[in-house]
Amino acid sequence: MADSEPHSKNHRQIQVLQNYLDDLLFDTDSDLGADSGVEPGIDINVVNKTKPAVETEPLKKNPDNAHAGTNTESNTASNTKNYANQSAPEIPVSALPKRKPAKLISKAAAPAISQRIQVQSESLPKPTLRVKQEPKPEFKRNLRSELKQEPRPEPKPEPRVAPKLETKSQPRTSPRAFVSAEQELSVLEEQKRQRLQSMLSQPLAKKVLNSPLSRPTVVDKKALKQKTAESVTVVPVVKEAVVQSEQKAHADSESDPAARTSQNTDEKVSTFLKWQKNGRPVWAQREFEVLMFEVSGLTLAVPLVALGQIVPLTDKLAPVFGQSDWFMGLLPSKLGDIRVVNTALLVMPEKYDPAFTSEAGYVITIDGHPWGLAVDCVKQALKLEPDAVKWRGERSKRAWLAGTVKTEMCVLIDIPQMAIQLDGADKNLHSN
């Protein structure tokens, strides 16, 4: 009886320890970030790569294992049993943290988990590997301290490559959901970036690659409102475009101007200007994106493909005498002087408020042209199906007016056409 009691006690301790280790190694449903002491957001791969690499070391020294494992069939499980056999007598039950029962892993489930781990390791940022590299001599020497979850030196906060992928509203209780959501977002983002860059003309495509926009920068209204920000070239690649329609765009690569990236600016403009027989311009033959902005209380939309840059109107414009009233002045930028147009006066002279000149906050430039439209504020971008716009049939008057966005009830500007008209108004451009 006296012999059996310590044996039973030992056996109980071993069982608890076994459960704990199984849980630690295979419980993918638990909050790994919190339990492992790893910064939230670190993937399961870190845990599975780091801990077993250290913990399995003593197992080789004790191959005999009287208390065979109960549930698992893998080598890892076997190692865990050895580990338990070796260290159990040193650990009081009270010292062990209470955890929920270990989750069993069957042969059938193992590949799925392995695949999931693999997917996560590919999709999440690599800096997490630094956790593994940190030496843990105390852990090797004294298992008790590790099991008590003593505070370890936390890894330095790593720069998050895509912090947006983790939303607060999504609890990280389901790794599968996390992985799928993250994958979807990354795929969506990549597709969007590729599509935008391919749709943009050559010079602007260079801008996208070389400018800060190659980072996941965003036309963020709040960020743009920081007037103190330097006049950085910003190409409007939008993080969260509001999708108007879930219909897939028909892949008509032949009529897609995006495929022709080698053409020069003039060719591009003329291509964009062409209106097809269906009453829509070339850039609106499929789903297209527009950027919304406000001018004197009026919301306007311009196709994203024809935009150049957005420059905060922080500096004073240099007025040039002898120009039309709608010419506000020259705005120096890294890409040359921007000829700023008083959009309010140009678009709706009948309702023009002179206060606009002092209230305008940004200048949106037209790609391939020196002209920029002064606007009050930049709003969000929008994905539109061609059917979402009421296209103008007769465009002899105000040819720059392409149509009306039905859902937003705002004007859609045919900005390539507007650029042509502005170029036509410049006598010096004609003489050259």
Added chain:
Amino acid sequence: MAVNIRKKEENADPELQWVTFKLAGEKYGINVMQVQEVLRYNEIAAVPGAPSYVIGIINLRGTVVSVIDTRSRFGLPSDEVTDSSRIVIIEAETHVTGILVDSVAEVVYLRQSEIETAPSVGNDESAKFIQGVSHKNNELLILVDLEKLLTEDEWVEMSMF
């Protein structure tokens, strides 16, 4: 060898000097070769029947020189004469005349490649005075073509005073 290359570059992209002056807060430049001298503001004698862009005449070492109201010519609002106001004596279209400016700044060196074409939108005749624009020291410099400051008839009319 290096000298030859430099000379070729200079020929291809000549460097010009521009006298800069200010009007209504903006900086303008005129070709230094057309500037004869810069005078402090003196009393300008009004001439009855003179065009609106002519302020009057001055006596420059025995020679009568007409002074043009540059602000008026450029379509800028008029302003009072200050201590920094200057009369720049220029030679254009074989005529010697003076232009009244708010202040004279400096002489800048610009290569031809640094001069950009200025916009010319609208119907205002004054737009044709602008030869180009350039950036110097983070400041926009509007280069004025003095030959176009007045039309042929206007130059003739000016010479009659």
